[in-house]
Amino acid sequence: MFASKRITGGAVAAALLTTTACVTNPETGEREFQTRTAIGAAVGAIAGYFGGDLIGGRRDRTEKIVGAGIGTIAGAAVGQYMDRQERELRRQTAGTGVVVERQGDELLLSMPAGITFPINSFQIQPQFYGTLNQVAQTLAAYPQTLIDVYGHTDPSGGDAINIPLSQNRAQSVANYLSQQGVNRARIATQGFGSSQPLPGNTNATEAERAANRRVEIRIVPATQGG
Numbered sequence: 001m002f003a004s005k006r007i008t009g010g011a012v013a014a015a016l017l018t019t020t021a022c023v024t025n026p027e028t029g030e031r032e033f034q035t036r037t038a039i040g041a042a043v044g045a046i047a048g049y050f051g052g053d054l055i056g057g058r059r060d061r062t063e064k065i066v067g068a069g070i071g072t073i074a075g076a077a078v079g080q081y082m083d084r085q086e087r088e089l090r091r092q093t094a095g096t097g098v099v100v101e102r103q104g105d106e107l108l109l110s111m112p113a114g115i116t117f118p119i120n121s122f123q124i125q126p127q128f129y130g131t132l133n134q135v136a137q138t139l140a141a142y143p144q145t146l147i148d149v150y151g152h153t154d155p156s157g158g159d160a161i162n163i164p165l166s167q168n169r170a171q172s173v174a175n176y177l178s179q180q181g182v183n184r185a186r187i188a189t190q191g192f193g194s195s196q197p198l199p200g201n202t203n204a205t206e207a208e209r210a211a212n213r214r215v216e217i218r219i220v221p222a223t224q225g226g
Contacts, residue, residue, distance in 0.1 A: 054146055054220060055188040061146045062222050068185040072222045073144045078105050082221055085142045092134035106220050109135065113153075113169070113213035120161075122168035124176060132173070135217070136180035147187045148218040149174045154209035155194040167191025169215055 054061055062072060073081055082105045089109065090100050099110040116128050124132065139147060151166030170189040178184045197203060197212045 054218075055148050055190050058146070058220075061186075061188065064185050065144075065146070065183070065222055068183060070143050070183060070186070070222070072224045074224055078221045078223060081142065081144065082107065082219075085138060085145070085219070088138045088141075089135065092138060093131060096131045098131060098135075106218065109217040109219070111173075111215045111217070112210065113215065114210060116173075116215055117169055120157075120165065122165060122172045124172055129176075132176055133180060136177045136182050139177060139186075139219070140181040140183075143183060143186070144222050145186065146220045146222050147174075147177070147182070148220075149177075149187060149189045150216040150218065151189070151191040152196055152212055152214050152216070153194050154197075154203050154212045156209065159193050163191055163193035165191070166193050173215055173217070 066072060082102075086100065086102055086107055089107065093100060093109070097112055097115045101108045101110070111128075115125070117123065117125060139145070149170040151168070151170035153162040153166050155162065167189065168191070170191050174184075174187045174189045177187060194203075194212065197208075201208045201212055203209050203212060
């Protein structure tokens with residue numbers, strides 16, 4: 001049974017930094033152990049995203065969805081609204097390689113590029129459609145949120161390739177979500193190329209480069225007052 005709870009970034013970091021974890025490399029399929037340092041770096045990356053602003057600004061984006069007739073959430077209802085959405089997303093993405101993170105009232109879905117796109121391509125792999133369909137179904141069912149889609153790469157090939165590739169991958173995911181019923185007014189995209197590797201990740205190994213090749217979906221409640 002899922003137990004909804006609010007966990008601060010500090011509490012998550014403190015818990016994770018005391019242990020190690022076994023994870024699956026999305027490129028090789030092999031199980032690997034992460035040290036407390038690696039886990040701490042991942043927590044730092046997540047905290048960094050949650051600490052930033054929405055693409056295009058929170059107030060302008062909120063006004064846009066209000067103009068589209070979607071509306072906003074009253075402050076007292078935000079927590080339960082996001083709890084339910086988190087529960088659905090965790091259930092629908094279990095075992096797919098998609099990671100769902102929560103801090104406060106925001107969610108971050110991280111999708112390794114190895115399961116989402118072929119190498120050097122922004123065409124979504126057909127085998128990932130089912131997972132994206134489930135994600136889109138939940139996002140459409142909880143319309144009072146703003147959605148940022150971020151594309152990231154490793155540095156192989158240089159910025160001339162990676163910046164447009166990351167943007168096109170983010171756009172591909174955004175377009176697909178829209179085609180599945182998610183209101184396009186809620187969605188913004190940004191391609192970062194290789195400029196935002198995970199903290200502590202030097203791209204020195206294939207495992208590190210694979211971790212940096214990812215698409216992320218950030219979900220933020222649209223609250224009254226922007």
